[in-house]
Amino acid sequence: MRAVPRPVELRLLLPLVILVPLGFVVTHIAQTGALDPGPLGLAIGYVGLMLAAHLVLRLTGNQGDQMLLPVVATIGGVGIVMLNRLPQNLLGANVFGLRLGMATTQLLWFGIGVGVMLWIAARFRDDGVLRHYKYTWALAGTLLLIITFLFGREVNGARLWIFLGPIGFQPAEAIKVVLVIFIAGYLAEKRAVLSEGIARIGPIKIPPLPYLLPMLAIFFGVMGIVVISRDLGTALLFFGIFLTMLFVATGRRSYVLVGMVLFVVGSFGAYQAFGHVRVRVDNWISPFADPSGTGYQTVQALYAFGRGGLFGEGLGQGLPTISGHLPIPALPTDFIFAAVAEELGLIGAVALLALVMVLVFRGLRTAVLARDDFSSMLAVGLTVSLGLQTLIIASGNVKLVPLTGITFPFVSYGGSSLLASFVVVGLLLAISHRSAVDAVAEGRGP
Amino acid sequence: MIATNIRRLSFYLVLAFASVSGALTWWQVLDAQQLATRPDNPQVIAAHRSLPRGSIFDARGQLLASSQVVGGVSTRTYTDAAFAHVIGYASLRYGATAVERAWDDLLTGRADPNPLRDLLNQILARQPDEHDLTLTIDKRLQDFAQAQLGSNVGAVVAIDPRTGAILAMVSSPTYDPTGFSGNPDLAQAAFDAVAARQANPFLDRSRQGHYVPGSIMKVLTASAALDSGAITPQTTFPDQPKQEAAGFVVNGFTIREHDLGSVKPALWPLSEALQVSSNIFFAHVGLEVGASRFLDYARRFGFCSPLRIGSAQRGLSVDPSYLSQASGDGCGPFVDEVELASAAFGQGRDSVTPLQMALLAATVADGGVLPQPFVVRDLRAHAATPLDGPDATVLETYGGAAGSRAVSTQAAAQVRSAMVDAVSGPIGIHYAGAGAVSRYGVSGVLTAGKTGTAERGPGLAPHSWFIGFAPAQDGSVPTIAIAVIVEGGGTGSGHAAPIGGSVMAEWLRLTAGG
Numbered sequence: 001m002r003a004v005p006r007p008v009e010l011r012l013l014l015p016l017v018i019l020v021p022l023g024f025v026v027t028h029i030a031q032t033g034a035l036d037p038g039p040l041g042l043a044i045g046y047v048g049l050m051l052a053a054h055l056v057l058r059l060t061g062n063q064g065d066q067m068l069l070p071v072v073a074t075i076g077g078v079g080i081v082m083l084n085r086l087p088q089n090l091l092g093a094n095v096f097g098l099r100l101g102m103a104t105t106q107l108l109w110f111g112i113g114v115g116v117m118l119w120i121a122a123r124f125r126d127d128g129v130l131r132h133y134k135y136t137w138a139l140a141g142t143l144l145l146i147i148t149f150l151f152g153r154e155v156n157g158a159r160l161w162i163f164l165g166p167i168g169f170q171p172a173e174a175i176k177v178v179l180v181i182f183i184a185g186y187l188a189e190k191r192a193v194l195s196e197g198i199a200r201i202g203p204i205k206i207p208p209l210p211y212l213l214p215m216l217a218i219f220f221g222v223m224g225i226v227v228i229s230r231d232l233g234t235a236l237l238f239f240g241i242f243l244t245m246l247f248v249a250t251g252r253r254s255y256v257l258v259g260m261v262l263f264v265v266g267s268f269g270a271y272q273a274f275g276h277v278r279v280r281v282d283n284w285i286s287p288f289a290d291p292s293g294t295g296y297q298t299v300q301a302l303y304a305f306g307r308g309g310l311f312g313e314g315l316g317q318g319l320p321t322i323s324g325h326l327p328i329p330a331l332p333t334d335f336i337f338a339a340v341a342e343e344l345g346l347i348g349a350v351a352l353l354a355l356v357m358v359l360v361f362r363g364l365r366t367a368v369l370a371r372d373d374f375s376s377m378l379a380v381g382l383t384v385s386l387g388l389q390t391l392i393i394a395s396g397n398v399k400l401v402p403l404t405g406i407t408f409p410f411v412s413y414g415g416s417s418l419l420a421s422f423v424v425v426g427l428l429l430a431i432s433h434r435s436a437v438d439a440v441a442e443g444r445g446p
Numbered sequence: 447m448i449a450t451n452i453r454r455l456s457f458y459l460v461l462a463f464a465s466v467s468g469a470l471t472w473w474q475v476l477d478a479q480q481l482a483t484r485p486d487n488p489q490v491i492a493a494h495r496s497l498p499r500g501s502i503f504d505a506r507g508q509l510l511a512s513s514q515v516v517g518g519v520s521t522r523t524y525t526d527a528a529f530a531h532v533i534g535y536a537s538l539r540y541g542a543t544a545v546e547r548a549w550d551d552l553l554t555g556r557a558d559p560n561p562l563r564d565l566l567n568q569i570l571a572r573q574p575d576e577h578d579l580t581l582t583i584d585k586r587l588q589d590f591a592q593a594q595l596g597s598n599v600g601a602v603v604a605i606d607p608r609t610g611a612i613l614a615m616v617s618s619p620t621y622d623p624t625g626f627s628g629n630p631d632l633a634q635a636a637f638d639a640v641a642a643r644q645a646n647p648f649l650d651r652s653r654q655g656h657y658v659p660g661s662i663m664k665v666l667t668a669s670a671a672l673d674s675g676a677i678t679p680q681t682t683f684p685d686q687p688k689q690e691a692a693g694f695v696v697n698g699f700t701i702r703e704h705d706l707g708s709v710k711p712a713l714w715p716l717s718e719a720l721q722v723s724s725n726i727f728f729a730h731v732g733l734e735v736g737a738s739r740f741l742d743y744a745r746r747f748g749f750c751s752p753l754r755i756g757s758a759q760r761g762l763s764v765d766p767s768y769l770s771q772a773s774g775d776g777c778g779p780f781v782d783e784v785e786l787a788s789a790a791f792g793q794g795r796d797s798v799t800p801l802q803m804a805l806l807a808a809t810v811a812d813g814g815v816l817p818q819p820f821v822v823r824d825l826r827a828h829a830a831t832p833l834d835g836p837d838a839t840v841l842e843t844y845g846g847a848a849g850s851r852a853v854s855t856q857a858a859a860q861v862r863s864a865m866v867d868a869v870s871g872p873i874g875i876h877y878a879g880a881g882a883v884s885r886y887g888v889s890g891v892l893t894a895g896k897t898g899t900a901e902r903g904p905g906l907a908p909h910s911w912f913i914g915f916a917p918a919q920d921g922s923v924p925t926i927a928i929a930v931i932v933e934g935g936g937t938g939s940g941h942a943a944p945i946g947g948s949v950m951a952e953w954l955r956l957t958a959g960g
Contacts, residue, residue, distance in 0.1 A: 248451040291486050300488070305473035306481030307489055346474040350467050357463050364456055368449045376448050380455070391462050398469035 002061045009054055012070030016077055020047050023081035023315060030316030031085065042103050046080050046110065053114045057429070060122045063440075064433035065366055071359045072410055072425055078352060079411035080106060082339055083332060085316050091332055091413055102332060102413055109415040113422030120426030125434055131374050134185030138218050141178035144171045145225045160231055172226065172234045173420035177427075179222060180241060180381035186215045187249040188374035194250045230276060233392060233406030239263060240388040245381045284402035300328045301338040301397055312345025319343075332413035334405050337397045353394065356409070360387040366432040369439075375431045382424045485550055486541035495538055495630075496520055500553040500576040500828050502533055502545070504585040507835035511546075513576075521628035526585060527620045528592035531650035532612075532762075532821060533581075535623035539630035540637060544650070545579065545822060548760050552577050552825055559825055559842040578826045578836055582611035582845065590952045592616045594945045600910075600932040601651035602949060603804035607915060607927045610808075610817030611845060612755065613953060615801070617651040619643065652800045653755075653764045657931055659803060660898030661723045661938065662913045663792030665861060666806055667731055668716060670743035672860050673814075673853035676734040679716045679860050683730040687711045694726050699784045701729050704899070709873060716860075717867045720896065721874035725791040732790020737780045740790065744769050746852040748805055748816055750777035755801070755819045756844060762821065767798035792898060803913050804929035810865065810894070811915035811924035812849065814858035820845035865894035866918050881943035883916050886951035893947065894918035897938025910935030912942035916950045926953045 021043040028038030050073040057069065080103060088101030100108070124130070130137070148171045153161045160170050187194070193211050219242055226235045243259040246252075270277045279294050287295035287302070307313060319331075319342060328335045341349035363383025370376040386409050393412075396403035407417040473481070482489060497520055499513040510529050513522045522536055534544025542550050551557035555576040591602040595618040604614040621643075625636030640647055649655065671677045685694070690711035693700035702725075709722050719727035732740060744750055752775060753764035769789045771778040780786040788794030801819070809816045827839040853861075868874040869882050870892060879885070881895040895914025902908060915927035928946050935941035 244455060248448060248455055251447065251451045251454075299486075302473055303481055303484075303487045303489065305470065306478040306487075308474050309478050310475055341470065341474060346470055349470050349474070353463055353467060357460070360459060361456065364452050368452055373448065376452075380448075380452060384455075387459055391459075391466060394466045395462075395469065398466060398473060400466060400469045 003059050004061050004063055006054065006058050006062075006066050009057070009066035009069055012067070013050055013054055013073060016050060016070075016073055017047050020077045020081065023077070024084060026314075027081065027085035027316030030314060042080065042084055042107055045107055046077065049107075049111055049114055050076075053118060056118045057121065060118070062121055062429060062433050063436040064121065064429040064431070065362050067358065067362045068425055068428055068432075071355055071362070072421075075352065075355050075359070076110065076410040078340060078344075079336065079408075080110070081315065082336060082343075082411070083413055086332060086339075105415070106413055106418070109418045112415070113418045116419060117422040117426035117429070120423060121429035121433065124427060124430040130181050130378070131185050131188075134182045137178050138182040141175040141182075142218070142222060142225075145175055145222060147171075149225055149229055160229060170414075170416040172229075172231055173416040175222065176234070176237070176241075176385055177382070177420055177423050179219070179238060180245075180385055181378065182218065183215065183242060183245050184374055184377035184381050187245060188372070188377050190215075191249045191373060227270070230274075231405075232277065232280065233396075233404030236392055236404055237385070237389055237406060240392070241381055241385050244384045244388070245377060248380050249377060280402045280404070284399060287399070297328050297330060297335065298399065298403060301335050302399065304328070304335075304338040304342040305398065308342040308345045308349070310346050312341070312343050312348055315343050317343065330405070333407055334393065334403065334412070335397060336412045337394050337408050340411070341397075352411070353390070356387065356390045360384075363387075363428055366428050366435070369435045370431055371435050371438050375434065379428060379431050382427055386421060386424055483551065483556075485547055491538055491541065491630075494520060494536075494554065497554050498576050499536060500555070500578040501832040501836075502553075502579045502581065503832075503836045504529075504581055504583055504588070505823065506584055506586075507580070508585045509832050509835075510581070510585070512832045516628070519629050522624070524622060524624045524627070526589065527622045528588045528616055529581075529583070529585075530620045530623055530647075531617040531652065532583065532615050535627050537623070537626050537630070537633055537637070538628070539633040540626060544762055545581075548756065548762060549579055549822065549825075553579065576828045577841065578828050578832070580823045580826065580836055582606075582821055582823045583614060584956065586956060587614045587949070587953055588616060590614075591945075591949050592618065592620065594949060595932070598932045598935060598941070599645045599651075600930070600935065600942075601655055601800040602928065602930050602945065603652045603800045604926055604928045604949060604953065605804050605808045605817065605819060607808040607811035607817060607924050609845065610819045610847070610849065611823070612819055612821040613926060614949065615652050615821065617649070617655070619645055619647045621647040651931070651933075653762060655799060655931070656765065656767075656797045657800070657909055657911075657933075658793060658900040658902060659796050659798045660792040660900030660909065660911055661725075662803055662806075662896050662898035662911045662929075663789070663796055663798075664720060664723065664728045665810060665865065665896050665913065666744060666747060666749075667728050667735070667740075667790045668720065668864060669747075669810065669814075669853050669857060669861050670740055671731045671735050672716075673743070673857035674735060674739055676736075676739075677716065677731055679864070682713045682715050683727065684713070686724070686726050686730060687713050689726045690724065694729055694787075696729070696733070696784050696787050697782055701725065701784070701787060717864045717871065718873065720864045720868045721871045721877065723868075723877060723897070728791040729787035732787050733783060735790070737783075737786050740786065741769060741777055741780075743852070744777065746816070746850070747809060748802055749798075751775055753799075753802065753805070753819075755821050757820075757847065760844075764801050765799055767802040768795065770795050772797075793901060800929045800931050803911070803931075804927055807894075807913040807915050807929060808927035809849075809852050810858050810861050811918070811927045812858075813855045814851055814853040815849040816852045817849040818845075818847040820847075862894050862918060865896055865914065866892050868897075869893045869895045869914065877939050878912070878914075878943055880939050881912050881914050881947040883947055883951040883954060885944075886948045888916075888951045888954045891917040891922075891954060892919035893950065894924075895943065895946065897943050899937045907934040907936055909933055910941035911938050912946035914946050914950065916954065925957065926950050 021040050024040055024043040025037045083106050084103035091102045148162050162169050190211050243256050246255045271281055283295045283298050287298040291299045331339055360383055367376045367379035370379055389409055393406045393408050395401045407414050409421045496518050502511040511524050513520050534546040536542040536546040591614045601617045606613055621640045626633035690703045693702045749767045752766045755762040768777050770780050785794045789796050822844050824840045825842040827837040829837040869878045878895045878897045882893045883891050893916045898911030900909040910932040912930045915924040930942040930946040932941040
């Protein structure tokens with residue numbers, strides 16, 4: 001491992017040295033009216049963490065994409081400023097009797113996430129471990145899911161959590177990554193057969209079912225457990241990732257079309273069968289029918305968007321409280337995007353989405369440049385998992401689709417989600433490093 | 447190959463991100479104004495917290511609602527629970543309803559009736575003054591109607607047929623909104639206490655109560671039949687006398703007469719048929735009119751779509767009344783002739799609001815023209831001492847919109863004559879006679895009316911209905927039309943008709959010489 005310079009990364013990270021602390025100062029002044037900078041420990045910690053990550057990537061000789069870390073750090077910076085500006089007792093961790101505030105807890109998770117990301121970026125430069133044991137990965141993931149379903153702790157009517165001592169974890173986040181690895185490995189292997197189609201009845205190509213079956217079995221097994229666990233957002237995300245990867249591997253729109261038809265039929269069935277699905281959909285169609293009951297959060301989020309307007313109310317100046325309470329209980333997790341849109345306006349919200357788009361496009365670029373089909377498919381799946389997750393929660397917030405509880409990557413409060421997102425970035429760094437090294441070796445330039 | 451597919455994928459992703467941005471633009475820019483003015487928006491509630499709010503007066507300047515800022519919190523006081531449903535409430539915690547909601551921006555002064563001043567206020571961001579409202583309702587009649595309903599569950603709606611001005615609109619049980627219209631922290635207990643009471647006091651039965659109408663619907667059937675020429679006042683149905691006992695078989699279903707008591711069946715024309723309230727006669731009439739024509743006339747009277755008290759821009763909404771299975775906001779087709787015939791005598795799938803039935807009576811009283819109802823008469827400058835009455839400066843007046851013709855003057859006159867017989871005729875006097883104003887101390891005045899006993903199925907006491915208007919003798923112009931319902935009150939003659947007659951008599955007394 002020879003140290004390499006990463007000048008672009010450093011240059012893009014430097015503005016954060018000013019911007020994140022500035023965000024803390026602005027919200028502090030807006031909320032207290034005092035003309036002092038207020039406590040800046042968390043801001044400095046955050047910026048220091050990202051600069052340290054840059055340093056480690058340099059020292060470990062990573063030649064991967066230099067845009068990834070700065071973009072993630074900027075998105076996460078918006079998140080940490082927002083979380084720091086909310087009442088800190090809203091959420092948080094209780095670690096061995098030590099009560100930590102929301103932003104402090106989140107920064108700790110950022111630290112763990114960045115550490116894991118760096119470890120993966122350095123360690124997984126050879127992807128054999130991932131590729132050859134794909135069934136083992138899938139099996140381990142499924143087992144974890146079943147354990148959670150049977151023995152996990154129930155929070156808000158869904159059994160999605162496993163607790164190791166004081167630390168709660170949502171295994172669905174880990175399974176997301178494992179599932180992508182499995183599908184990528186499987187599709188990379190069977191791609192040729194799947195995209196050809198082996199039989200025809202008249203004009204209709206019959207997909208080679210025997211080749212699809214093992215993957216379908218595992219995928220729908222996972223989906224089944226997720227759906228039974230009432231984790232609608234995750235189910236939607238998994239399905240989206242699966243269809244997208246199938247499309248990229250085969251280039252056949254018919255798979256996607258059949259998948260969508262299945263999805264519509266399944267959704268209709270779920271609407272008929274499950275009360276909690278019906279409530280979500282009814283609220284989506286007419287949230288103002290019960291604005292103080294089941295439609296409450298959706299309606300309050302729309303009001304937050306409306307208050308924000310084009311330029312926003314300003315950091316720290318949004319979210320009028322009702323009798324001292326936050327209007328949206330799930331604000332730090334499901335509705336953080338609404339809070340950003342309220343305080344930073346349409347311009348800020350679109351900029352945040354644009355940052356995610358940049359991240360997605362860098363990920364797709366990594367996929368295009370990857371040296372083999374597996375790496376390509378892996379990069380696509382990982383990237384799309386971040387992109388789709390953002391799309392699902394953002395469009396749920398703006399009432400484009402029914403709201404499902406899922407986090408906004410790097411912005412929402414939540415350790416498991418943050419950790420999983422950093423695993424994704426770590427893998428993307430590893431893949432892009434490999435193709436960069438290969439390109440140099442083949443004389444195609446850096 | 448994969449690279450090509452990724453390029454295609456990136457196109458779809460851009461599309462998806464663009465649609466989210468589009469939706470964001472909708473809520474944050476295009477629809478922001480609409481969201482910002484919704485009364486349950488916390489921003490609006492917070493802004494209202496210390497905002498003064500104009501007063502509301504009755505037609506004669508009696509104070510009904512006024513606000514004071516107590517310790518930085520705008521606190522509203524309502525003087526008369528009989529107005530709770532018309533005025534609604536303006537709560538810092540629960541938002542606003544009814545008139546308080548529809549006139550919210552003007553009452554608080556967030557909007558100004560003068561567009562130029564409104565623009566100036568917005569540009570200069572200055573706080574405009576609050577405004578006051580005057581209702582068309584006379585507190586004396588409103589209180590009288592509420593007292594007549596007493597502990598009964600029901601509603602009374604009275605309208606001036608000439609103008610559409612609401613004269614009384616009460617719903618029972620009622621409540622006092624003062625308790626939850628001040629400090630939002632104390633509001634919940636008062637609000638919950640009302641919500642926990644029997645028969646949902648928050649429901650405005652006059653606008654949102656859905657009831658089977660029973661025989662009062664025959665007024666609509668008669669109007670449609672006479673105007674369309676399906677019958678004349680002399681038309682009789684030869685089979686009707688024996689069907690009164692044996693039943694009238696339509697499509698294999700036997701329509702039966704209600705209990706006629708001591709009345710002997712005979713060959714009845716319209717007047718007698720309305721007096722005894724013959725279901726058989728009106729089943730025949732309904733079939734003569736025909737399904738599509740009947741629905742068409744119903745729509746002319748305001749059925750089958752939501753109604754407004756006030757204008758489309760500013761007013762109170764009234765739930766639609768139906769004659770057949772509701773289809774969207776309208777009436778679906780009758781499924782068969784049985785449903786049509788049943789609808790014609792007020793059963794079947796008929797479902798009506800008291801306000802709609804008051805409008806039906808008012809239309810007959812107004813010579814066939816459906817008046818446009820309104821309940822807020824004008825907007826005025828804020829009176830500094832509201833107990834001394836409203837300010838003299840009228841900024842805007844409401845109402846006075848032209849009605850729409852439902853049936854010809856001649857058809858309306860024929861229905862009116864039959865309704866006078868229904869109250870005062872030799873048979874009718876035993877049914878709807880209790881609705882005659884002459885029984886309540888107003889002499890020399892004839893009343894037109896119709897009772898209804900709305901069957902609700904086995905084991906449930908029928909709803910008691912009355913609609914009518916007065917004065918109704920030849921050459922007089924009716925000044926009040928009314929609809930009364932007493933839920934589970936039994937026969938129309940027993941409960942609703944006496945309330946209707948006494949409220950109309952009270953109005954004639956109050957307006958005599960004035």
